[in-house]
Each structure stands twice: as C-alpha cells, then as structure tokens.
Amino acid sequence: MQSPVALIPQLAGHVVAAGGKRLRPMLTLAAARLCGYEGRRHLGLATCVEFIHTATLLHDDVVDDSALRRGLASANTVWGNKPSVLVGDFLFSRAFELMVEDGSLEVLAILSRASSTIAEGEVRQLLTSNDLATGEAAYLDVIRAKTAELFAAACRIGGVVAGRPRAESDALEEYGMSLGIAFQLVDDVLDYSARQATLGKTIGDDFREGKMTLPVVLAVARADATERAFWRRTIEDLEQEERDLDEAVALLTAHDALTEATDRAKAFGQQAARALDCFPDSPIKRILLEVVDFCIERAF
Amino acid sequence: MQSPVALIPQLAGHVVAAGGKRLRPMLTLAAARLCGYEGRRHLGLATCVEFIHTATLLHDDVVDDSALRRGLASANTVWGNKPSVLVGDFLFSRAFELMVEDGSLEVLAILSRASSTIAEGEVRQLLTSNDLATGEAAYLDVIRAKTAELFAAACRIGGVVAGRPRAESDALEEYGMSLGIAFQLVDDVLDYSARQATLGKTIGDDFREGKMTLPVVLAVARADATERAFWRRTIEDLEQEERDLDEAVALLTAHDALTEATDRAKAFGQQAARALDCFPDSPIKRILLEVVDFCIERAF
Numbered sequence: 044m045q046s047p048v049a050l051i052p053q054l055a056g057h058v059v060a061a062g063g064k065r066l067r068p069m070l071t072l073a074a075a076r077l078c079g080y081e082g083r084r085h086l087g088l089a090t091c092v093e094f095i096h097t098a099t100l101l102h103d104d105v106v107d108d109s110a111l112r113r114g115l116a117s118a119n120t121v122w123g124n125k126p127s128v129l130v131g132d133f134l135f136s137r138a139f140e141l142m143v144e145d146g147s148l149e150v151l152a153i154l155s156r157a158s159s160t161i162a163e164g165e166v167r168q169l170l171t172s173n174d175l176a177t178g179e180a181a182y183l184d185v186i187r188a189k190t191a192e193l194f195a196a197a198c199r200i201g202g203v204v205a206g207r208p209r210a211e212s213d214a215l216e217e218y219g220m221s222l223g224i225a226f227q228l229v230d231d232v233l234d235y236s237a238r239q240a241t242l243g244k245t246i247g248d249d250f251r252e253g254k255m256t257l258p259v260v261l262a263v264a265r266a267d268a269t270e271r272a273f274w275r276r277t278i279e280d281l282e283q284e285e286r287d288l289d290e291a292v293a294l295l296t297a298h299d300a301l302t303e304a305t306d307r308a309k310a311f312g313q314q315a316a317r318a319l320d321c322f323p324d325s326p327i328k329r330i331l332l333e334v335v336d337f338c339i340e341r342a343f
Numbered sequence: 344m345q346s347p348v349a350l351i352p353q354l355a356g357h358v359v360a361a362g363g364k365r366l367r368p369m370l371t372l373a374a375a376r377l378c379g380y381e382g383r384r385h386l387g388l389a390t391c392v393e394f395i396h397t398a399t400l401l402h403d404d405v406v407d408d409s410a411l412r413r414g415l416a417s418a419n420t421v422w423g424n425k426p427s428v429l430v431g432d433f434l435f436s437r438a439f440e441l442m443v444e445d446g447s448l449e450v451l452a453i454l455s456r457a458s459s460t461i462a463e464g465e466v467r468q469l470l471t472s473n474d475l476a477t478g479e480a481a482y483l484d485v486i487r488a489k490t491a492e493l494f495a496a497a498c499r500i501g502g503v504v505a506g507r508p509r510a511e512s513d514a515l516e517e518y519g520m521s522l523g524i525a526f527q528l529v530d531d532v533l534d535y536s537a538r539q540a541t542l543g544k545t546i547g548d549d550f551r552e553g554k555m556t557l558p559v560v561l562a563v564a565r566a567d568a569t570e571r572a573f574w575r576r577t578i579e580d581l582e583q584e585e586r587d588l589d590e591a592v593a594l595l596t597a598h599d600a601l602t603e604a605t606d607r608a609k610a611f612g613q614q615a616a617r618a619l620d621c622f623p624d625s626p627i628k629r630i631l632l633e634v635v636d637f638c639i640e641r642a643f
Binding site: 046047048050051098099102105106124125126128129130132133135136137139140142143146148151152155156158159161162163165166167169170 | 346347348350351398399402405406424425426428429430432433435436437439440442443446448451452455456458459461462463465466467469470
C-alpha cells in the first residue's frame with residue numbers, strides 16, 4: 044500500500060485497519076499449506092487477493108452509496124467518492140504488480156480472469172436490481188461471479204503455488220466456489236436478520252437499494268396480490284417508507300424465505316466440505332472445514 | 344470487450360465508437376515497427392494499452408462529473424456512475440487477461456507499473472486541485488504520472504515485443520514520456536482556448552473543477568492582489584459566476600500563460616524528437632516525428 048502520495052496508504056489503511064474477516068487471503072494461505080507448500084510465495088499472493096478484494100469494496104461502496112463498512116464509516120463517506128475510486132484502481136494495479144514480482148503466469152491468469160468476472164457480476168447485479176422478475180438462477184449467476192469466483196481463485200492459487208497435481212487445484216477451486224456461494228447467501232440473509240452492531244455494516248442496505256437477493260426472490264415467488272404490490276412499490280419503484288423494512292422482514296419470515304436461503308447456504312457448505320475429500324485428514328484440513336461452518340453460522 | 348452481460352460491450356463500445364485519437368495504441372504499433380517487429384503480438388498489446396486508457400477515461404469522467412467525452416455524452420451521463428465504474432474495472436481486468444495471453448512478464452511489469460502510477464497521479468491531481476500553492480514542479484509530477492507514464496509504457500512495450508536491445512526500449516520510453524508531457528500541456532491549454540465543437544469535450548472543465556493546470560499556475564505566480572483574490576474565489580473556493588471563465592481566459596492571456604505553457608509543450612516535443620536520434624531515418628520514424636508536431640499543433 045506504500046505510495047509517496049500519503050492519501051493512498053491513509054485511505055487504504057482505513058479499510059484494512061477496520062478489520063474484516065480476512066477470509067480470502069486466509070484461504071490462499073491455508074490452501075497452500077494443505078498442499079504441503081513450505082515456501083513464502085503464498086504470502087505475497089494472499090496480499091494480492093486481499094488487495095483485489097479491497098479494491099472491489101472501495102468501488103462497491105461508491106456504487107452502492109454505502110455509509111458503513113466493517114463497523115466504521117466507509118472510505119467514500121470520509122474522503123468522498125473520487126479518492127475511493129482512484130485508490131481502488133491503485134490497489135488493483137498494485138495487486139498485478141505484486142503478481143508480476145511473483146512471476147507465475149498461471150496465477151496471473153487465474154486472478155485476472157477472476158477480476159473481470161467480478162466486474163461482470165457486479166454489472167449483472169445492477170441489471171437485476173429493482174427487477175422482480177429475477178429468479179433464483181439469475182441470482183446464483185450474480186453471486187457466483189461477484190463473490191464466489193474470488194474465493195475459488197484464492198483457493199486455487201494456493202494449490203498452484205504448491206506445484207501439486209491439477210486435480211488438487213481443481214478440488215480447492217471447487218471448495219472455494221461452493222464456500223463463496225454459501226458465504227454470499229448468508230450475507231444476503233444477514234442483511235435482513237443481523238444486528239447492526241454485530242454486522243459492522245448497515246442493516247437493510249440490500250432492501251433500500253432494491254437488490255434481488257434470494258430471500259426476496261423466494262418471497263416474491265410466494266407473494267399474494269397485496270404482497271406483490273408491496274414488493275413492486277418498495278423494490279421496483281424504490282418508494283419506501285420508514286416501516287417498510289420491518290414489513291419486508293415480516294413477509295420474508297412468513298414465507299420461510301430466510302430459513303430457506305440459509306438451508307441453501309448449508310447445502311453449498313456441504314458441497315464445499317465434500318470437495319476436500321481428496322485430501323487426507325490434517326489439522327489444516329480441519330480448519331478449512333471449520334471455515335465452512337463459520338461462514339454459515341456467522342452473525343457478521 | 345465481449346461479455347455475456349450486454350451492457351458491458353454496449354457501454355465500452357459507446358466510448359470506443361466515439362473515436363478519440365487512438366494515440367496510445369498507435370504508439371505501441373509504431374514503436375514495434377520502428378524496431379523492425381514483423382509479428383502480430385503488438386496488436387493485442389496495443390489493445391491492452393487502449394483498454395487501460397478507456398478504463399481510466401470511464402473512471403475520470405465519474406470522478407470529474409464530466410458530461411461530454413469525444414464529442415458525445417459521456418458514459419456516466421448516459422448510464423450513470425455505477426456502470427461506468429464497473430465497466431472500467433472490467434476493461435482494466437480484460438487488459439491484464441490479454442497480457443497474460445500474450446505471455447510476457449516484462450510487458451505485464453511495464454503496464455501494471457504504469458497503471459498504479461496513473462492512479463497515483465490522479466490522486467495527486469485531486470490533492471493539488473483548489474490549491475493555489477501548487478507550483479510548476481508539482482503540476483509536472485501530476486501530468487507525468489497521470490498521462491505521460493502510459494505514453495511511455497505504450498512505446499516501451501513496442502520495443503520489448505520486438506526483442507531489441509534495451510537501449511532502444513529506453514529511447515522509446517523517453518520519447519513517449521516527453522511526448523506525453525507535451526500532449527497533456529497542450530490539453531490543459533486547449534481547455535481554455537479551444538472551440539468546444541472541435542475539442543469534443545466541454546471547454547472550461549478544468550477551471551470549473553479548480554484544477555491547477557500550468558496556465559493557472561503561471562498566472563497565479565504573476566497575479567497582483569486583485570487577481571489573486573479572483574483566483575482564490577474561483578479556484579480555491581469554487582465560487583464561480585457565469586462570466587468568470589471569460590475573465591480567467593483574459594488573465595491567462597494578459598500574463599502570456601497560454602503561450603508560455605505551449606512553449607513548454609514545444610520544448611518537451613523537441614526532447615521527444617531527440618530521443619529517437621538513435622534510430623535511422625525511415626518512414627515510420629518520420630511518422631513518429633509527425634506525431635510530435637500533431638500533439639502540439641492539434642486543436643482537439
């Protein structure tokens with residue numbers, strides 16, 4: 044994050060110091076160790092993964108006008124949209140510089156592909172927002188691209204850096220992909236069900252932006268005429284009043300939408316765990332299995 | 344630019360179809376040919392250069408709230424800021440994917456470094472905006488980073504792809520760097536002196552944003568007390584009235600600031616031309632020398 048332009052480490056440091064779960068870089072580190080890697084390259088590559096993630100957070104918060112991130116004021120709230128966009132660009136470029144220093148074209152291929160897929164997913168999400176016709180398949184396409192691809196890439200490069208057979212990298216990628224989908228499903232449930240102080244971001248953001256996350260997709264599919272009118276007004280037309288979020292939560296609960304989305308997350312979690320079957324039992328494998336449980340049971 | 348998400352090629356295509364001078368990719372093509380390169384790799388790399396440039400344009404127009412680009416409504420005006428930020432990210436990632444396909448770590452190093460320097464330069468520009476204390480050295484630092492680095496990188500990779508001795512790549516980089524500085528100096532003069540229909544972007548944008556470009560830097564250095572008050576109100580406090588742009592142009596003219604900035608551009612142009620001394624005369628060399636004249640004499 045170093046730069047002679049002081050605002051860059053300052054702004055990037057604000058996001059990084061705020062914490063976050065550091066899940067993605069941890070996946071790179073753990074995947075490399077699961078494959079028996081004993082060098083130090085995975086440290087730099089885990090940094091690349093977190094830089095790419097941080098860059099997308101900075102741009103997301105601008106795109107979504109988010110006020111809170113990791114329990115602190117978001118960078119765009121503190122410094123405005125302009126530096127947030129540009130420091131995102133900087134971190135993104137720095138990630139590629141670090142990959143070049145590492146010198147693996149295979150890693151560069153994996154992470155450049157993941158980056159363009161993330162951007163595609165974010166655009167797709169914009170297009171499905173406020174569109175009640177969005178179904179479960181379209182929703183899954185969005186979260187696979189915007190979230191799960193980077194989880195998958197983070198895991199895969201851990202295998203690649205260890206120089207192990209392709210089957211192991213494939214298994215790690217599959218683990219990361221299913222874990223990432225489960226993670227985002229839970230994220231989307233938490234946006235309606237978490238306690239704000241625990242979550243570290245604003246509750247109800249998805250609702251206020253009219254995002255078609257799975258809970259809403261399920262509730263809309265089961266809505267009667269009155270409920271449909273509610274969703275049309277709040278999600279499609281974004282005409283919201285203060286008590287609408289409570290009403291939305293009540294409808295999601297009445298239709299079991301939050302429980303069912305969580306069940307879907309659990310199924311993807313099981314798929315993630317199964318993907319690691321080809322690895323023998325080890326402390327690091329048990330940690331990666333615990334990560335699955337954490338992602339599903341987390342309250343933040 | 345292809346993507347299953349139709350908005351991506353649509354928005355990117357809008358920017359590309361609007362034209363532009365295509366100077367940067369042309370520099371890669373011409374530099375490769377000047378070095379005797381006869382393959383096809385320079386085509387893909389020139390595309391990477393233009394993608395990186397287009398990504399920065401999309402983000403710049405969001406950051407600057409620009410309404411016009413290349414004579415058409417800017418992408419942020421047509422589709423809003425969100426898709427502009429995200430399609431910028433997409434093009435940027437695609438550029439790196441294309442470089443990975445090309446397979447040269449040296450090219451990846453040059454363009455990833457140029458990209459992070461551009462972002463640094465853009466942040467630096469934000470920080471010097473509205474700051475009357477900005478001097479000529481700080482201004483040159485900004486334009487070197489935000490503009491000239493990509494010109495230099497575009498030229499250098501032309502030499503790298505040809506596999507010629509380092510001295511030739513160095514000479515091409517020096518040509519690109521000086522040309523880029525000259526180009527941006529002229530750009531900053533045109534923002535006060537061009538005819539809007541010819542320029543293809545809004546006249547007076549820099550003034551309205553309070554950017555400290557060289558003409559203003561020079562005029563501020565020569566200002567009397569009344570003039571200083573004018574610059575403080577318009578550039579520092581951004582309290583502008585309708586006739587202030589005319590008044591600014593009058594002051595720049597009175598202090599020869601536009602002529603002098605143009606003279607500085609000419610000097611950098613001569614430096615660019617001299618950098619090519621190590622190459623024997625050839626049609627392609629003559630074209631690269633003509634490019635210098637074009638960049639200085641252009642009206643758009």
